[in-house]
Amino acid sequence: MKSILKTLAIVLTLAFTAVSCSSDNDDKGSSSRDVKYEITGNYTGTSSTTYFEKGGNVLNEDLTKLPWIKEFTAEAKSLGASLSASGYGGVAGQTLTGKIYIGGKVVNEVTATANGDGIIVLSLTPYVFPQ
Numbered sequence: 001m002k003s004i005l006k007t008l009a010i011v012l013t014l015a016f017t018a019v020s021c022s023s024d025n026d027d028k029g030s031s032s033r034d035v036k037y038e039i040t041g042n043y044t045g046t047s048s049t050t051y052f053e054k055g056g057n058v059l060n061e062d063l064t065k066l067p068w069i070k071e072f073t074a075e076a077k078s079l080g081a082s083l084s085a086s087g088y089g090g091v092a093g094q095t096l097t098g099k100i101y102i103g104g105k106v107v108n109e110v111t112a113t114a115n116g117d118g119i120i121v122l123s124l125t126p127y128v129f130p131q
Contacts, residue, residue: 031130032103033074035081040067041096041111045118047087052126054078063087066096074129081107082126090118098122 037051047063051070056078061068063085074081083098097111112122 033076033078033129034101034103035072035074036099036101036104037070037081037083038067038099038101039063039069039083039085039096039122040099041094042066043087043090043094043096043114043120045087045090045094045114045120047085047090047096047120049083049085051084052078052080052082056080058082078129080126080128082124083108084121084123085112086119086121087114088117088119090114090120092116092118094118094120096120096122098124100124100127102127 035054037049039049043066048060049063049068050058050060053059054072055075081100081102083100085096085098087096092114094114095111097109099106100108107127108124110122110124112120114120
């Protein structure tokens, strides 16, 4: 089950990246490449996160404790920032909130709620760096 959820998180991340538009970020106005990812909440199940790291590669990491925070400066070859998380074995109604910060400002925030089976999927729309 864990590998299925990790695969789902990676597929969702790549799918959202493929359909995102850089023009959506024009109003954000930041040319900063300082990225901060944050996941908070009360979800008690087994969970993991998938995100773009500083070089633009996709990484997967188990969430062993909340809050989870990752900060870095993205390299020039990195096209953007993306964050997703998924889990199983939690309690219905528990939540995870994910945030992407660029240059210290929140550019995307989503809260997900575990379903009746205790499964949760959190997927934020990727941020594309201005060209």
